[in-house]
Amino acid sequence: MKNELAVVLVSGGMDSCVTAAIANRSHRLAFLHVNYGQRTEGRELLSFNEIADFYKAEKRLIVSIEHLKVIGGSALTDINIPVPETGHSQSAIRNPQSAIPVTYVPFRNAHLLSIATSWSEVIGARWIYIGAVEEDSSGYPDCREVFYQAFNKVIETGTRPETRIEIATPLIHMKKAEIVKQGRELGAPLHLTWSCYQDNEKACGKCESCLFRLKGFRDAGVTDPIPYR
Amino acid sequence: MKNELAVVLVSGGMDSCVTAAIANRSHRLAFLHVNYGQRTEGRELLSFNEIADFYKAEKRLIVSIEHLKVIGGSALTDINIPVPETGHSQSAIRNPQSAIPVTYVPFRNAHLLSIATSWSEVIGARWIYIGAVEEDSSGYPDCREVFYQAFNKVIETGTRPETRIEIATPLIHMKKAEIVKQGRELGAPLHLTWSCYQDNEKACGKCESCLFRLKGFRDAGVTDPIPYR
Numbered sequence: 001m002k003n004e005l006a007v008v009l010v011s012g013g014m015d016s017c018v019t020a021a022i023a024n025r026s027h028r029l030a031f032l033h034v035n036y037g038q039r040t041e042g043r044e045l046l047s048f049n050e051i052a053d054f055y056k057a058e059k060r061l062i063v064s065i066e067h068l069k070v071i072g073g074s075a076l077t078d079i080n081i082p083v084p085e086t087g088h089s090q091s092a093i094r095n096p097q098s099a100i101p102v103t104y105v106p107f108r109n110a111h112l113l114s115i116a117t118s119w120s121e122v123i124g125a126r127w128i129y130i131g132a133v134e135e136d137s138s139g140y141p142d143c144r145e146v147f148y149q150a151f152n153k154v155i156e157t158g159t160r161p162e163t164r165i166e167i168a169t170p171l172i173h174m175k176k177a178e179i180v181k182q183g184r185e186l187g188a189p190l191h192l193t194w195s196c197y198q199d200n201e202k203a204c205g206k207c208e209s210c211l212f213r214l215k216g217f218r219d220a221g222v223t224d225p226i227p228y229r
Numbered sequence: 230m231k232n233e234l235a236v237v238l239v240s241g242g243m244d245s246c247v248t249a250a251i252a253n254r255s256h257r258l259a260f261l262h263v264n265y266g267q268r269t270e271g272r273e274l275l276s277f278n279e280i281a282d283f284y285k286a287e288k289r290l291i292v293s294i295e296h297l298k299v300i301g302g303s304a305l306t307d308i309n310i311p312v313p314e315t316g317h318s319q320s321a322i323r324n325p326q327s328a329i330p331v332t333y334v335p336f337r338n339a340h341l342l343s344i345a346t347s348w349s350e351v352i353g354a355r356w357i358y359i360g361a362v363e364e365d366s367s368g369y370p371d372c373r374e375v376f377y378q379a380f381n382k383v384i385e386t387g388t389r390p391e392t393r394i395e396i397a398t399p400l401i402h403m404k405k406a407e408i409v410k411q412g413r414e415l416g417a418p419l420h421l422t423w424s425c426y427q428d429n430e431k432a433c434g435k436c437e438s439c440l441f442r443l444k445g446f447r448d449a450g451v452t453d454p455i456p457y458r
Contacts, residue, residue, distance in 0.1 A: 063296040067344055070292070073351035100389045106350040107343060107387055114339040115296055121335040122302035142387040150386050153379040158336055158371040160329050 002028050005058075006127040006168070007120045009034070009112050012047030013195045014213055015131035015171055018179050020055055021188035022170045023129040030059035030125055034112050036105070037069025037077045043200040050192040059123060063115055074105040076197060083197050085206040101138050103197060103208060109142035110151070113167065117155050120165045129168045136175045136216075138208055145172050176216025184222065191225040202229045231257050234287075235356040235397070236349045238263070238341050241276030242424045243442055244360035244400055247408050249284055250417035251399045252358040259288035259354055263341055265334070266298025266306045272429040279421040288352060292344055303334040305426060312426050314435040330367050332426060332437060338371035339380070342396065346384050349394045358397045365404045365445075367437055374401050405445025413451065420454040431458045 006027035010016045011034075023029060033048040035041045045062065052060050068077055075081040081102055109132065116128045132143040141147065148167045155165050171179055183190050195213045196203035203210050205228040217224040235256035239245045240263075252258060262277040264270045274291065281289050297306055304310040310331055338361065345357045361372040370376065377396045384394050400408055412419050424442045425432035432439050434457040446453040 061296075061299070063299070065294060065296070067290075067292040067294070068347060070290070071344075071347050071351050073347075098389050098391060104389070106347040106389075107384075108347070110343040110346065110383060110387055111340070114336060114343050115300075117339065118297060118300050118302075118335040118337070122300050141389060144386060147383065147386040150379065150382040154339060154376065154383050155336075157373060157376040157379050158339055160327050160333070160335075160370060162327060 002026060004028070004127065005030055005123065005125040006129050007032050007116045007123075007125045008129040009116055009131070010048050010051055011131075012044035012051065012193060013131070013209075014183065014190060014193045014216075015133055015179060017051050017190060017193045018183040018186070018188050019129050019131035019171060020051060021183060021186035023127070023168070024055055025186070027127060029055055029057045030061070030119070030123060031055070031057040032060075032116055032119060033062045034115060035062070035064040036108065036111070037066060038105075039076060039079070039083070039198065040194065040196060040200055043194050047192055047194040051189060054189045054192065061119055065111065068105055068108060068111065071106065075102040076105050083207050085204075099139070100141065101208065103138060104140050107142060109147070113151050117159065117165060121159050121163050126164060127166055127168050129170070131171050132169050133174060133176070133179070134172050137212060145169065148172070175219070176212055177219035180216045180220040180222055193226065199229070202227045204229055231255060233257070233355040234259055234353060235358050236261050236345045236352075236354045237358040238345055238360070239277050239280055240360075241273035241280065241422060242360070242438075243412065243419060243422045243445075244362055244408060246280050246419060246422045247412040247415070247417050248358050248360035248399060249280060250412060250415040252356070252397070253284055254415070256356060258284055258286045259290070259348070259352060260284070260286040261289075261345055261348060262291045263344060264291070264293040265337065265340070266295060267334075268305060268308070268312070268427065269423065269425060269429055272423050276421055276423040280418060283418045283421065290348055294340065297334055297337060297340065300335065304331040305334050312436050314433075328368070329370065330437065332367060333369050336371060338376070342380050346388065346394060350388050350392050355393060356395055356397050358399070360400050361398050362403060362405070362408070363401050366441060374398065377401070404448070405441055406448035409445045409449040409451055422455065428458070431456045433458055
């Protein structure tokens with residue numbers, strides 16, 4: 001029986017969809033989506049709602065924050081910084097002072113986790129699921145396991161003494177191909193997901209997010225069900 | 230010479246004003262204010278702007294977030310939960326399941342620090358100053374030193390490797406009377422500050438925030454310069 005409630009951060013991408021599928025095995029689901037001024041906000045929200053319908057999420061919360069766009073500093077939220085078309089290596093060239101890609105949104109996942117924690121504390125959720133991937137991804141600092149371990153300590157010290165909330169990152173050490181396979185095994189609706197950083201109609205197939213996704217499907221020997229340009 | 234830039238979280242209250250005065254001794258100042266749907270939002274913003282003018286802050290950022298009010302669970306953001314008039318003990322009675330007052334906004338300070346960190350990373354600030362007070366206050370979990378120590382680790386792991394940002398909590402172990410004295414020594418504009426949880430015109434003098442403030446002035450042997458009902 002599923003007793004404990006889990007808040008699942010669902011962007012609408014493949015990773016968060018598979019994360020929801022994993023959480024769904026043992027928890028009741030509360031779906032959380034955050035619009036933060038990213039280029040593909042509308043398309044992601046559509047996927048979020050379709051995935052939430054698919055899993056019959058018992059609660060859903062959609063939050064819009066403007067400040068990450070106002071603060072800027074990322075190609076995902078600032079239209080003056082182009083989204084690179086050949087992935088990580090070129091992103092690094094575009095910002096020679098940093099090994100982190102220009103698509104990194106400064107400290108974004110701390111905002112998502114803070115919202116998830118406040119909501120969890122009020123609705124009594126015991127877990128926060130997030131589909132962060134450490135190795136086989138863009139190398140964002142806030143996608144690393146050490147970051148989530150540190151954030152668990154912040155939750156422990158910053159909430160009521162009787163509150164018990166832990167972050168679960170079931171994909172953190174998976175390769176993209178394993179995520180595809182896991183999703184298919186669990187019957188996750190991958191056809192409803194959206195990963196492209198660039199476009200809202202058909203995925204571009206060229207941005208770093210599309211490239212990681214396509215490589216995952218290729219390595220898994222599976223055809224990606226979504227349309228590409 | 231003041232080389233390093235510090236982001237100061239300024240609510241408009243006495244504690245954040247004195248914190249700004251302390252930061253001003255050694256840093257260039259970037260003032261950050263967050264509206265989160267609290268009852269006295271407009272009044273606090275007025276104080277923020279007046280204090281920012283006083284210190285000629287070189288940058289200022291005002292962010293409005295709606296989700297803490299939507300999520301609720303606090304007397305500060307939900308008009309259906311009354312703000313207690315006799316401080317901590319009565320608040321505890323109103324919520325028998327918790328030793329934490331009903332004015333606690335779940336995990337609020339993590340949201341404030343996340344915004345401050347993203348902004349600091351983009352503008353190159355080295356410090357985040359926040360006027361949290363641990364002992365001589367309402368007992369909110371996210372006002373304790375352990376919470377800020379844990380958050381420093383989250384900043385270290387969740388930002389670019391070349392980013393160096395640390396949280397400074399100069400008031401954390403001060404009594405309210407010491408804060409008043411420190412503010413007067415540094416010439417902080419206490420007459421511009423606002424602490425009341427309840428009202429926008431004249432401070433109520435009865436909510437827990439007013440009571441802590443008034444006791445601080447009384448213990449310091451100083452008259453509070455702001456008007457009370």
